[in-house]
Amino acid sequence: MERKVQSKQNSKKRNVKEGSRFIQQKRKELAILVDKVLKLTSIFQATGTTNKNWEHHLQIEELIKEIINIEKPLIKKEQIERKLNIEKYVSWLNENGAQFEGVQITEFDGYEFGLKATKEFTEGSLILTVPCKVMMSENNAKESDLSPYINVDPLLQNMPNITLALFLLYEKSNPDSFWKPYIDILPEKYPTVLYYTSDELAELRPSPTFESSLKLYRSIARQYAYFYIKIHTLGIPVLKNLQDIFTFENYR
Template identity: 25%
Template sequence: MATEEETKLQLFLQWLQVNGVELRGCNIKYCDSSKGFGIFSDTHVSDGVFLVVPLNLAITPMRVLQDPLLGPSCRAMLEEGEVDDRLLMVLLLTVERLRKNSSWKPYIDMIPSSFGSPLWFTDDEFEELKGTTVYRASLLQKKSLRAMYEDKVKDLVKKLLILDGDRESEVSFEDFLWANSVFWTRALNIPLPRSFVFPGSEEETNLSKPSQDSGSENHEANGIAGKVDINSGQGETLWVEGLVPGIDFCNHDLKAAATWEVDGTGAATGVPNSMYLLSVNQGHSEISKEITISYGNKGNEELLYLYGFVIEDNPDDYLMVHYPAEALHNAPFSDSKTQLLQAQRAELRCLLPRSLLDHGFFLDCTSENKTTPESSVNKTCNYSWSGQRKTPSYVNKLVFPDDLLTSLRTIAMQEDELFKVQSLLEELVGSEGEREPSDTEVRAAAWEACGDCGALQLLVDLLNTKLMNLIEGSGTEESDTRLLQADSVMSKNRRASIVYRRGQKQLTRLFLREAEHVLQLCLDQEKPGSS
């Protein structure tokens, strides 16, 4: 490790100690240029606790509002609706990066100056993603961030710097992009006692307090899964997003060596209101081994988009199938179909995990004990009240979720089928509409009216289009494999892009094969006289 990196690390370790962080069975070390710093075990700990961080060190919205210099202005911005709680933390990071005498400097200096997500790619590297979902999403994201910077962030950061007496520092888009990337790659959704979030009689602000479910949008999605050990006597638990210095230097691994937990009472660590790193194999930690955590079961699309890395042969990889909303608006009877989609609670997007393929028509025949997951079965076939539509012969091998087929079935409906759905529902609930049919009943009526052929044909078309776009953007799956085998010194970003896009091509091809096969079976069954 270079001397400069050693100096940064020593200052950071001193800063952690001053702020009450306890490294009980671990140390922070430099891994390599691709991973940066990581946490490594250095002594055996009988209770399995490697690291303890007081949560008053975490960068949370409350911490920003309590800052003696920035707090009053940030509180006014929040109350006036200029910022939300996430932007509060991004603003703090941007300001602290530019402040000449920041108390956060030892921590800021340890964070990489650039990131591996597509927002940081060179133009040539970004072209490697052409035809993928990440390519389109990153273009939109960068455009949105640029607009936010020009319209709001630049002036707000300047205003906060002037409060610090700094009228000279120039704020750049890269400063904001850096702070935004720090938040989205390192923040966690932290469960805290209400008494910790709002101590004493302190008045609550407009801070958004995400529930455990709403937090999953961000940091089941974007952070590290953890647990809470809060004494129920302390009252309600609030889920608050924030950065926890020290914990956030853990790198990801599918086989995690540790998990984080919150100790509200101090019973586990002796430090109330703290977050700690706990070995998954208590008392059996291997000395000098890196302590990794799991960021969750994430596909390469999400890993690349958020964190800037991918996993080769990722068992949690998935394919996103999306029917464009604008195409629905331009379709015949779009208003009726939109209402029908809403009545069925159907979505235009669906994630198809790789694991679904283990239960289809082309599964590995040498595998034993393969069973069809309940969620993959098209259950609407069991709801026929007229008995005119037979249960599909393929139902137990169907890998596509009912939510997806529900949406596509509705979009593909012909005029006579729409009228039939209406007629069936009137028969069920009465022409006067004494009650509203349930979403399950509407799905059943839609299935009985038109079956699966239209939905499966539309699915085949969507998958064919997706595969064509991927190939037109960057070549075939085979050409990607040749590139990865031939060039062992390509940039990390280019390699990650090729691994990701190759996986998308493979999944699209495999799901297309399933869809084409099921469509043919469906067409055969629909023929007159078929049994």
């Protein structure tokens, strides 16, 4: 009996070691791909033709696809049904001073969630009051555990929208976060060009939106690569909490 128990324990230890080696190997592969993305997205394309910019985009996209495929099995992703979290979200709003009457969060066909009036409102009526306490802002990020990194990173100091994005990911990694009821009702993806396939993007040609879409994708890919390297190489303790949750899918 003791031999069987010991055998199971040894087998479990081997599995853990093999799993750890697998993750380390995947991290090495990721690091190489991320470095390629950073270099490729750093190429300035101001004088490039539309065709050259498109070819450049396809090269970036190919690397990003490889990154996404590697990151998928490394991340434990819970599928959250947003509608099941609405009640908790509304309670959280009420507990923190939000005031609203005669409206409710409702799912609309083809438009996801929005506010639905449940009574008649006269013109000029106050429909809802939302205190700053439940508005996630750059100040929340600067006052959080991320502040040691925010204070030394030049990109975060000049781009508050990126600061807010990192703060959101940081709070998402914390099951006890004050912001959890809010985070749990956020969409998993958005109908923006960042989620378009190459075929869908190609449909935008020859409109001005096509070039700006390529630029946006390139910018987000570069930001992802930049922060991935920082998160995995800097010796700032708080960044360790972002290492598992910071993926391209989560960042975009």
